[in-house]
Amino acid sequence: MAQYLTRNALDPAQRELQTALRAGAYLGFKQALSLPPQEVVAEIDASGLRGRGGAGFPTGRKWSFIHAKEGQTVYLLCNADESEPGTFKDHYLIERDPHLVLEGVAIGAYAIGAHRAYIYMRGEYASLAETLAAALREAMAADIIGPNCMNSGYDLRITIQLGAGAYICGEETGLIQSLEGRRAYPRVRPPFPAVHGFLQEPTVVNNVETLACAARIMAEGAEAFKDHGTGRSAGTKLISVSGAVERPGVYEVELGYPLMEFLQGEAGGIRGGRGLKAIIPGGTSVPVLTAEEAAPLTIDYESMQSAGTMLGSGGMIVFGDDTSMPQALLRIAEFYAHESCGECTPCREGTGWMAWVLRRLLAGEGRPGDLGLLLRVGDNIEGRTICGLGDASVQPVRSFIRKFRPEFEALLPEPVQAVAWQSHGHGPRTGRFGPPAEEATRSEAVDGPPTAAL
Amino acid sequence: MLSKDALREIEAARAEEDSPRHALLTALRVTQGERRQVGPEEITYIADLLGLSPALVQGVARFYDQISATPTGQHVLSLCRGISCYLCGADEVAAAVGELLGIRPGETTADGRFTLRLVECVGDCDRAPAAMVDDRFVGPVAAVAIDNLTKM
Numbered sequence: 169m170a171q172y173l174t175r176n177a178l179d180p181a182q183r184e185l186q187t188a189l190r191a192g193a194y195l196g197f198k199q200a201l202s203l204p205p206q207e208v209v210a211e212i213d214a215s216g217l218r219g220r221g222g223a224g225f226p227t228g229r230k231w232s233f234i235h236a237k238e239g240q241t242v243y244l245l246c247n248a249d250e251s252e253p254g255t256f257k258d259h260y261l262i263e264r265d266p267h268l269v270l271e272g273v274a275i276g277a278y279a280i281g282a283h284r285a286y287i288y289m290r291g292e293y294a295s296l297a298e299t300l301a302a303a304l305r306e307a308m309a310a311d312i313i314g315p316n317c318m319n320s321g322y323d324l325r326i327t328i329q330l331g332a333g334a335y336i337c338g339e340e341t342g343l344i345q346s347l348e349g350r351r352a353y354p355r356v357r358p359p360f361p362a363v364h365g366f367l368q369e370p371t372v373v374n375n376v377e378t379l380a381c382a383a384r385i386m387a388e389g390a391e392a393f394k395d396h397g398t399g400r401s402a403g404t405k406l407i408s409v410s411g412a413v414e415r416p417g418v419y420e421v422e423l424g425y426p427l428m429e430f431l432q433g434e435a436g437g438i439r440g441g442r443g444l445k446a447i448i449p450g451g452t453s454v455p456v457l458t459a460e461e462a463a464p465l466t467i468d469y470e471s472m473q474s475a476g477t478m479l480g481s482g483g484m485i486v487f488g489d490d491t492s493m494p495q496a497l498l499r500i501a502e503f504y505a506h507e508s509c510g511e512c513t514p515c516r517e518g519t520g521w522m523a524w525v526l527r528r529l530l531a532g533e534g535r536p537g538d539l540g541l542l543l544r545v546g547d548n549i550e551g552r553t554i555c556g557l558g559d560a561s562v563q564p565v566r567s568f569i570r571k572f573r574p575e576f577e578a579l580l581p582e583p584v585q586a587v588a589w590q591s592h593g594h595g596p597r598t599g600r601f602g603p604p605a606e607e608a609t610r611s612e613a614v615d616g617p618p619t620a621a622l
Numbered sequence: 623m624l625s626k627d628a629l630r631e632i633e634a635a636r637a638e639e640d641s642p643r644h645a646l647l648t649a650l651r652v653t654q655g656e657r658r659q660v661g662p663e664e665i666t667y668i669a670d671l672l673g674l675s676p677a678l679v680q681g682v683a684r685f686y687d688q689i690s691a692t693p694t695g696q697h698v699l700s701l702c703r704g705i706s707c708y709l710c711g712a713d714e715v716a717a718a719v720g721e722l723l724g725i726r727p728g729e730t731t732a733d734g735r736f737t738l739r740l741v742e743c744v745g746d747c748d749r750a751p752a753a754m755v756d757d758r759f760v761g762p763v764a765a766v767a768i769d770n771l772t773k774m
Contacts, residue, residue, distance in 0.1 A: 253704045253743040291651070291688045292700075292744045294757040327638055332651055333687030335742065349646030351685040367641060410706035410747035417748045452705055483747075485706055499708045503742050509685075 169434055170404040172396055173380055174420045177264035183299060185306040188267040194312050196386030200275045201320040208279040212382055215390035216402035220257075221247055221338075221375030222451060222481045224469050227382065233362035234280040236370050242282040243371040245347065246273045246379055248289040248296075249331055249338035252451035253503055255483030257406035258376035260418040262289075262296045265380075266303035272379025274313055274324055275386050280372050283323050288343050291332045301328055335507035339555045340373040342509070353511040354555035377406055397423035401468035405482050412439045412488035423468040430467060431486065443489040446572075450480020452500045453560030455567035456487075477567075493572040494579060497564060498526040504561035515558035518549040522565050529579040539569055539576055623667045628652045632671065642672045646682055650689050659693040687741070695730040695737040699723075701763070702752040704743030710750035715763050716740060 181187040188194075200208045213228025236242045246269070250258040262269055269287075277285045289297050304326060307313045315323045334352055336342040341355035344366045365371020374382075381403060385393045394402045401423035407430065410416040414436030421430060431437065431444070438444050444459040449467075455477040457465070465471045472479045487496065505523040510516045522545055525538050535541075546562035553559070569576050624632075635648035649668045653660050660668070660683045669676040683689045701716050716727070720738060723731050727740040746752040749761035 250745050251743065254706050254747055255743075256745045256747050259745050290745065291686075292741075292754065292757075295759065329635075329647065330651060331686070332647060332654075332689050333741075334685060346647060347644065348641065349643035349682060351682055367639065367644075408747065410750060411709040416706075416750065485709070487709065491709065496705060496708065499703070499705050503704070506742055 170396060170420045170422045170425075172393075172404045172420065173261075173268070173377070173384060173406065174265070174418075176268070177261065180264070182265050182267065183303060185267065185303070185310060188265070192387060193267040194271050194274075194307075194318075196383040196388075197271050197274045197278075197312070198318055200278050200386045201318060201322055205279050205281055208275065208386065211390050212279065212385060215381075215385045215393040216400070217378065217381050217385060217393065218401070218469065219375055220377035220381065220405065220482070222252065222453070222478075224479065227374065227378055230362070230372055230374070231276070231280050233360070234370050234372060236281055241284060241367075241369045242280055243366045243369055244273065244277040244280060244282040244285040245340075245343060245366060245371060245373045246276070246285065246287040246376060247338060247340065247343055247373050248287050248293065248376045249343060250293070250376070250481075251290055251335045251338045252453060252481045252483050253500070254410055254448065254485040255408055255451050255481040256410075257408045257418050257482055259293065259296060260406065260408070261376055261380055262293070262300055266300045267307065268380045268383055269300065269376055270303055270307055270313065270326065271383040272376075272381070273326055274317065275382050276372065276374055276379050277324055277326075278322060279382075280370075282372075283325065285324065285326045286347060286366075287326065287328045288337070288347055289328065289330055290337070291330050294330055297328050297330055304328065334509070335503075336509040336555070336557060339557065342555065343373060344371065351509070353509055354557075356554055398466075398468050398470070400470055401479075405467065405479065407434075407467065407482045407484055409435045409484040409486065411484075411486040412442065412491070413437065413486045414439055421467055424471075425467045427462055427465045427467055427471075435484075435486065438486065438488050440488070444486070445489045445491055446487040446493070448483075448485040448487075448564075450478050451483035452485070452503065452564055453556070454478040454480045455563045456571060458571050461571075493568055493575050494526065494530055497568040498523065498530055500564045501526050501561070504557065508557060508561070512553040512555075512558060514549045514552040515561065518545045518558070519561045521545050522561065529576070532579075534580050536580060538580065539573075542569060623664070624653065624656055628656050636672070643674065645672055646674065646679065650679075650683055650686065654689050657693075658696075659691065660689045661691055661693075693730075696735050697756055698737045698739060698754075700739045700741045700744065700754040701727075702742075702744045702746070702750070702754075702761070703740045704747065704750075704752070706743070706747035707750040707752050710762070711764060712751040715751045715753075719763070 176182045176191045209231045217227045218224040273285050317324055331337045337346045337352045339354050342352040346352040361371040397403045404420050405423050406420050408418045419434040447457045447462045461475050469479050501523040505519040508515045508519045525542050546565050549558045550562045631652050632649045636645035653664050665676050665679045669679045727738050730737040744752050746759045751763045752761035753763045
């Protein structure tokens with residue numbers, strides 16, 4: 169287990185400012201304030217930090233897209249809407265080390281020239297919002313955040329906003345819409361938030377863990393960050409592991425850490441000493457891995473990509489060998505059907521259909537072509553929607569069916585009818601091999617001599 | 623309709639930005655918290671308060687799971703049905719809790735104390751099967767006596 173981001177998180181006293189300060193809190197912000205904003209962006213860029221929310225986009229580059237014109241208000245929005253199933257790492261960070269999160273927000277805001285920042289938290293995290301708000305009040309009382317942060321002349325106002333229960337608010341333009349007081353229908357891009365974001369102003373949306381990394385990087389330097397991880401996957405990653413493991417929880421690992429070592433070590437192995445059946449490595453929106461596929465992998469962006477999946481949010485969901493994969497897939501498909509915002513027809517209708525077809529398969533009412541139907545519905549969603557939710561909903565369906573096909577085929581009806589129909593017109597027309605009785609009577613009537621009835 | 627504290631909170635959200643719409647999310651949350659619903663009356667009230675059309679307020683209100691069109695009980699008991707909780711026996715827990723309270727998901731107990739909800743992943747998967755009583759995480763529910771849940 170690495171101890172870069174979470175080194176203070178095990179100590180509950182970190183929530184208090186004085187303890188946090190003794191452990192080095194806000195030194196990164198102080199360092200940032202001593203530099204011109206462009207140099208802060210350059211430092212983050214040099215660290216190779218990639219977005220920790222799921223997409224893995226280089227953070228420094230995202231920040232460099234902001235070019236505010238005279239009179240524009242730049243916004244930094246911290247995405248704490250953590251709703252990807254199986255993901256609870258930001259929950260952990262905010263609860264354990266709120267000052268690290270606030271420091272990251274402050275650094276991000278300074279780097280992009282924002283004097284306004286929002287931390288948008290999912291409604292279910294209301295109790296964490298209190299922890300964060302208490303930390304913010306302390307930091308403001310100590311003149312660390314607020315007008316003239318640490319006597320630097322830089323002003324920053326941070327506001328915490330709670331959502332009200334909708335997965336789509338974690339999508340960056342959905343988040344912006346929600347914050348504006350609208351239904352969280354994602355926006356068409358371009359224009360990107362960096363140009364027209366919150367209230368049409370230049371905006372950056374960053375994940376909680378990403379900004380926490382930025383705080384460490386400014387305190388300890390890009391090189392120290394790159395000492396962790398691999399070449400293209402620099403740093404550490406919080407992995408929130410859950411499902412059929414002995415020790416579910418949040419663990420910080422070096423990127424490049426062997427997946428099986430993590431599973432057997434940190435996660436404590438499969439619950440009840442069972443065998444491993446499958447792993448979803450980064451939230452339900454990424455393709456599932458079979459035990460065999462997962463065995464040689466390491467926890468980093470490239471290794472996951474080489475196996476056709478993604479590191480995503482680091483929300484690792486583990487399936488033991490007693491899991492019914494069709495049942496599990498139904499649960500996932502129902503999630504997307506429930507959370508599709510309804511803006512784009514292929515996603516609104518398609519996610520419902522996928523769940524519906526899976527439900528009828530599991531109820532023993534499946535039809536012979538249902539697996540093909542599921543895959544086709546998925547094909548008709550993918551790439552045809554405004555945001556990534558549609559694409560995401562297809563990944564589990566496609567990968568579960570492809571990789572665990574026999575379990576799904578076992579749910580299909582017996583193919584009696586199909587065989588009988590196929591033999592029609594090919595085999596000899598005897599009672600034994602011919603078409604079903606009803607069909608036979610009809611063909612006889614057609615084929616028989618016209619005089620037979622007379 | 624709302625307490626002074628609630629109005630103050632909405633006013634604070636409104637003061638953050640020039641757009642009155644921005645305060646709508648906070649207004650919905652605060653109203654739900656005090657009135658336990660955002661029904662037609664509340665919608666008209668919020669619309670007047672923020673100078674927005676009732677249709678717009680309703681459209682936004684109905685988008686969110688935590689904003690309820692009908693009154694909830696005094697407490698909302700939310701059982702997580704996310705995939706991680708499913709893998710940890712959430713279905714069995716939900717059935718047991720439903721039986722204990724004598725209601726189905728979405729319903730409220732006759733005494734008006736509890737509304738039972740099945741919710742998507744609440745982000746507390748290491749305490750699966752996860753559950754919340756109002757804003758508090760109370761999982762894993764298998765580990766505490768289910769009875770206790772309704773006494774909190």
